[in-house]
Amino acid sequence: MSISALRTPNLVATIGYLARWLPPLAAWVRWERQRRAAVALQFYRDGNLSAALAQYREALGWSPRDADLRAALGQVCYELNQTEQAESQFRRALEYDYRNLRALQGLGNVLLDNGDLDGAMYHYLRYLEIRPKDAGVCLNLGVVFHNMGNFEKATLYYTQAEEAAPADPLALKNHALALFALGRFPDAEALLARAQTLAPADGEIDLLQGQAREAHDDYQGAAACYAAALEKNPQDAQAHLRSAFVTGRLGRWPEAIRHSEHAVELYRQADDAANGALAWWELGWAYYRAGEWQRSIEASSESIKLDPKHAAVRFNRGLALLHLGRGAEARQEYVDGIGLVTQVAELKAHAIEDLSEALEQNPNLPGGAEILDMLKQRYAAMSQELAKSAHRQASHSTDPTPP
Secondary structure, eight states: OOTGGGOOHHHHHHHHHHTTTOHHHHHHHHHHHHHHHHHHHHHHHTTOHHHHHHHHHHHHHHOTTOHHHHHHHHHHHHHTTOHHHHHHHHHHHHHHOTTOHHHHHHHHHHHHHTTOHHHHHHHHHHHHHHOTTOHHHHHHHHHHHHHHTOHHHHHHHHHHHHHHOTTOHHHHHHHHHHHHHTTOHHHHHHHHHHHHHHOTTOHHHHHHHHHHHHHTTOHHHHHHHHHHHHHHOTTOHHHHHHHHHHHHHTTOHHHHHHHHHHHHHHHHHTTOHHHHHHHHHHHHHHHHHTTOHHHHHHHHHHHHHHOTTOHHHHHHHHHHHHHTTOHHHHHHHHHHHHHHOOSHHHHIIIIIHHHHHHHHHOTTOTTHHHHHHHHHHHHHHHHHHHHHHHHHHHHHHTSOOOO
16 A cells, blocks of 8 residues: 555654655655645646645645745635635745745735735735736735825826736726826826727726716716716616716706616615615606606605715705695705704705705795705804814914924
8 A cells, every 4th residue: 555545644744754854755755745736736727726725735734834835725715715714824824935925915915805904015015025016916005005095106006017017907997096086087087098998898997987077077978988888787886876977967867767776776686785875866866857756755765764874865855845845844854964964065065056946946835945044044054163163273273382
């Protein structure tokens, strides 16, 4: 019977120990480790991750301090969503070889997924000290700084990723998002044009181009971009939601209703309450502008169920109630909405301006004028308090520094 047929964990460990002093046995152990590692690699390349996992574990039995095998096992665990095991293997690999690139990158990936941005940044930077031109690590480091809110630093690493892999549109898309955050929309649009040349079938690029056009109020151009995105992916909930917004701005309310309804259903299927609330809000507003008061109330109510703290939706529901002659209910909606307002501009844009417009069209809305007076008084009080706060901050900033 061969040694391999008798293989047990204790026997393997014993053989590994004896191999330190017996060169022929050491050569056999190396051969056995390499054979199993080669089999594991082939399984990995074939996409059979479970078999690769088992073979890498077998190979490590013959050489438990092999950092490359540990890192390879960590990668398989990571791709199997066994993140705790992956992190453990990557850390052990780095104990045996602190410069192991696969372990540095892998551990950075795990920490990024877990939201440990500082830890991910540390390991990615260590990796780039050894191999500074790696596109994937530069891209992920850009994501780290992006998520930290350091958009300038993010653009630096996205640019390096683009230089290292000029045919990959992902870095261009991420770079464009960072430029959006910096308000550099023309630069973002130029990058997106390049990305579209590389990936013409990618509807996400059309979606981002639409958002860039929205930023400078080109709603017609944005609507065309979102339509292109939906041609490529009709189930893109975000494209439907943005289409609803811009077609509404263009006064195309039947389209806005249709896109909002699609967004509501898609976010419901995805169990995405936050975006679902936004979709219901958009639908409620589209119904309101189309003169469908009761349906507007119902849609706004659904939005409030998903996000009870959204003041603007309550103002929208109040407007629809006024049009149905339900003045007391409308006033309560506005009172509840005022209690949720966090910024004075929100009160002006979503309550005062919309109600003023409604009263211009129909001055006889029951209770509308009184509600508008209440809103204006609250706006004046909030504005005055904001001015006082700004004055206090300015006074503190000019106080002399004590000796």
